[in-house]
Amino acid sequence: MIGYRFMGKAHSNAWRQAPHFFPLKAAVKLHTICGRDVKGVEAARDQLGWENASADWEAVINNPAIDIIDINTPNDSHAEIAIAAARAGKAVLCEKPLGLNVKQCEEMVSAVKKARVVNMVCHNYRRIPAIAQAKKMIEAGLLGEIFHYRARYAQDWIVDPNFPLVWRLQKGVSGSGTHGDINAHIIDLGRYLVGEFSEVCGLMNTFIKERPLEEAAGKGDGLGGKGSRKMGKVTVDDAALFIGRFKNGAIANLEATRFALGRKNHITLEINGSKGSLAFDFEDMNRLKFFSNDDAAGIQGFRDILVTEPGGKHPYVGNWWPPGHIIGYEHTFVHTIADFINAVAEGKSVQPTFEDGLRNEQVLEAVEASAKTRQWVKL
Amino acid sequence: MIGYRFMGKAHSNAWRQAPHFFPLKAAVKLHTICGRDVKGVEAARDQLGWENASADWEAVINNPAIDIIDINTPNDSHAEIAIAAARAGKAVLCEKPLGLNVKQCEEMVSAVKKARVVNMVCHNYRRIPAIAQAKKMIEAGLLGEIFHYRARYAQDWIVDPNFPLVWRLQKGVSGSGTHGDINAHIIDLGRYLVGEFSEVCGLMNTFIKERPLEEAAGKGDGLGGKGSRKMGKVTVDDAALFIGRFKNGAIANLEATRFALGRKNHITLEINGSKGSLAFDFEDMNRLKFFSNDDAAGIQGFRDILVTEPGGKHPYVGNWWPPGHIIGYEHTFVHTIADFINAVAEGKSVQPTFEDGLRNEQVLEAVEASAKTRQWVKL
Amino acid sequence: MIGYRFMGKAHSNAWRQAPHFFPLKAAVKLHTICGRDVKGVEAARDQLGWENASADWEAVINNPAIDIIDINTPNDSHAEIAIAAARAGKAVLCEKPLGLNVKQCEEMVSAVKKARVVNMVCHNYRRIPAIAQAKKMIEAGLLGEIFHYRARYAQDWIVDPNFPLVWRLQKGVSGSGTHGDINAHIIDLGRYLVGEFSEVCGLMNTFIKERPLEEAAGKGDGLGGKGSRKMGKVTVDDAALFIGRFKNGAIANLEATRFALGRKNHITLEINGSKGSLAFDFEDMNRLKFFSNDDAAGIQGFRDILVTEPGGKHPYVGNWWPPGHIIGYEHTFVHTIADFINAVAEGKSVQPTFEDGLRNEQVLEAVEASAKTRQWVKL
């Protein structure tokens, strides 16, 4: 595994846990964790349960004892590492976003295709039990023809204007703001559940245009007070929203923001079709709401399905606890990695592949272009 | 109509509104409103829409131009007025509780039976659309055999120890506290939806045993401060709860309290049967939750039915507004009075009759006896 | 009152009820109800509680015994009647939308200004208790600077492709589809709660492009079966959504649809500001959700305010029932008309005036233009 911070913690947990809960087609060994900072990666090795630590990612990739490379580094190094790993014949799991732009993503797709290696981009929310259930229901035709896909990803961690100018708020480092970070997730869920986008029209906004530099914010400047704090320019979007159409005729409305007080990690989806509707809220991620027009008159209503029952052949929940005993955020990674391990064992990629990562990036760029040109953009 | 305060306001509204929304089998005329206080009743006549006002209830009862007597007076005069009205051959609608005790209720039932007059006790919550819908569903067998009836009526208006000793907190005037006032409602709903009680075991409690006298609280005593305020003894229950059994084998758990901060008029019911479950919350009175075990595996869940659709032949909601346009508290009285008017026109009582009022009182007294003797009491 | 169908029923109820629940500065007399169909209006007179019926609206407007004209006719006659009423010196209450287009609205505004008559457009949702409360809270600064206004008005009554081509689906008669009918409401609430729009970019869509003609659908065509039913073209939008900006810098996302199964009359709003957030759902219209960033760490969360308490000086709820006893859809009209009666008595218009009706129409037209030209449109 390359990278050991937030996603490193979540992925390591998944690698450790998958064998204890899922029937895997191969044994798993947490061989090496890799990061730039020697001291940091050594501490992570111990904390996260890896056998070895390394500061040399190329050595790791070329280590013949290693079959799988899991990339959790900052976004700007995904492409280089993934392409090298593919060339080395390793199976590659890459955190989202796949690359920094469409061009990078295309190269990555090309590399894994050429090398014929198993590849996956980690859009872990596809494997939330309620989302997996929604997918099954849509495929079974319970919603009929889809009319609307409406999604929002809302957080509130930078509402305070004194929150410092961290790297995620600097375009040079992060690529984009809410758009690439969280809109990407609901774009992926839209593609997974509804289909491919055909055109989009968007708006991006930065509410707070200047923030204290991190250093100044952290240490104070010794000069007495706010007035003298050094400020820097926020170069990414605080909110990004767009309307659009899918190729199958459905209408899209997506919104991402970090300026919705009280919404911590609030992903809300609603899908309306000719036979029924689905609604989902990530803060209550074990639940799925379902309205069926086939129910008898007088007793129709959104069903509040607690997706903790193996009944109906659910792919994940039966491996955990009895009905009514909920699971959490980290389990979505365990599901992802369990499926990936089996894919590697069988030599056949499972969704979402690098191809999905590329298509996601195409939508992201189309929205950005639309926001800039104030025009509709076709895909 | 005899009595013109809170219930007088609600009943007058219902008499005025019923003809505008329901197809009635007789024309309605708001002939006379009657109360002890001449000035007060005259003001009420004007405000509430009556033609005449009177301070002489016996004259009203004997007025040949009047066919219906609607009793909204304090509880201790229900029996006298209702019996006189029955003897005068009038149809009688009486606010709950029917009488002060079982003996009075028996006399009232006897009087209306002897006089063969149409009679009804106003348990208006039976005609909440969601409750009417629940009744239909239970009768249609959607719940199967009933196992549990669980109900709670919670309010919070006397949590403050400085709230004065109003008449409702004095047993001599009110008869009882939460028990007769609000437990009575969920007992009635239990009888309506599940069946007759067979035995009960209860507990009644007074959390705040002394309160400032109303006069002292209102005017101050001129002697400077709380220390010198005159206090009086609270002689009724602040909370009353009981467990019990129904004759059909179902288990009961009922609780009434005025000490649940944040619960304003919170009636929550849950009924569990062999085929499904129902849940209801009066503060969201247009909704009914329904779990059906007949739903397919994987998509089971409580349905959130917004009971505003005439579909499935609902007896009331189609007379108001389109689906999704909710109604409120007062409408339960309109439904009650519309049904009562038609009953009078047809000369045939509809539920809940005085007989229901009597049975309700029997349960109330059994719980009180149980709380006093610390024994189970059979019905 | 001119017009006696759905809105006629709701307005008549409000005229009847206001004097019984609100302290009015003038007495109210339901003088004359007016409609084109002599027989229909006579039946309505009786059912809705009016003294006289008329089929001649000009006579009504010129009747010196009448002070107020309440217009509930189809949209295409609003302007003519309102302008005539203003010229006759009457106070005018007009159902929304004010006119068919900006030009008509401007003439109407001009007419009431010239005549100096009290005027109001009936955007009754402003007087939902929870919305009135939201307005107070925003004005008191509890939300701080507003970042987001997100609103959706969803219904589901025409999802069935066999639902006939009623007049509301024909542009010639109705003017527009969901956009003018229901988007208009959430545009008005946005203007009321957040401020004036500065630019918009929208999309309108018709999912089902042909429907059976009403006659054919109703009567059958005697030729055997669906295949031979006569179909007509749907000329209005089934869904209309737009993104935009307010003049104060807030971001807007509005969506209206009649194709969301399970959503009956589902108006959901969320407003996020620098100090807190508000959320509202019309199907639970007595509730308002409020998140305050001023709450202490660890106990922050959206408050579920049941807006039934007169505490905090609420303008409406104290006139109805005790806390926890909810009210419904029709009460919003009672509040509107009570305020209008007092405005007439005092000779001073209250919001929303014809001016508000005009501004609403300007936004509607801007969105329509945007959807047509696929461009952003400034206001």
Place this chain on the structure above:
Amino acid sequence: MIGYRFMGKAHSNAWRQAPHFFPLKAAVKLHTICGRDVKGVEAARDQLGWENASADWEAVINNPAIDIIDINTPNDSHAEIAIAAARAGKAVLCEKPLGLNVKQCEEMVSAVKKARVVNMVCHNYRRIPAIAQAKKMIEAGLLGEIFHYRARYAQDWIVDPNFPLVWRLQKGVSGSGTHGDINAHIIDLGRYLVGEFSEVCGLMNTFIKERPLEEAAGKGDGLGGKGSRKMGKVTVDDAALFIGRFKNGAIANLEATRFALGRKNHITLEINGSKGSLAFDFEDMNRLKFFSNDDAAGIQGFRDILVTEPGGKHPYVGNWWPPGHIIGYEHTFVHTIADFINAVAEGKSVQPTFEDGLRNEQVLEAVEASAKTRQWVKL
């Protein structure tokens, strides 16, 4: 660890995970897992991550390399193993219920006291983040004096009369039904959050008195059909409820059932005090509802606290994921074991100790005695 089934799986996970997420005062080694069935325990060793497997619990207890004994065996062996472990000087963690009856529990308490070993009974629900938060709030006085504790634990897994007579439905093996299994949990939460019980009065009920023997149900009897299946008597309670009082004057209402269709693992609590109220639902275990009477008039309402923020110094949530990223059932065991490990390292027991297990059993037995004698029972 002795025992390796459902609780063995949950505890093993917690032993594995605690070191990766919590700063522990001692290193942890999963030394030996022990069970009667040699083959089964060997498979469990591998699956659950233990170094050694053993079928001889006495050898394990006396192994000097082992410091901690974690007991997850069937209830009838808890006492023997725990007492032996204490005598061997080991720290002991024992699954609930502590013993089969008060006498056993007393002996266990006596053994750990005499041996002065660190001891804990695994009432893991105390360490649900929302419950830990509730405890802090109550201790900080945010609820004031407590009036009501109302709790329900509802499941639905044996509603089907064809569900076989598993060991949990046989008193000889299980000790009791819903009462010891799930009422025990809400009794413990009542003791933890409110205080000690002073008297109780209960009712226990068996809805389905006969069930197919497990063998018959599983294999069929080869004789054709239900009629000839062998049935056995259900000897435990399907539902157990009781009312009661706490020593501090609060009123209790507790109910446990396995006959509430749609309720999977539904623990609902409500606590009402003189200053506020708390409500909790285990199926949404990351949320805590809080009503504060200190909030300003007009904006009071139950707050929906998503307990995922380290703010306010929460003892557990900061060790997992960022705000809004929820956790699940198994994490309650991780918290329990992390605290237990630190307790062992420091040589000082943390709540809930064996003493708590004894007191829980005293309440359970009092309710059983009450249900049998139909009398109130004092504690």
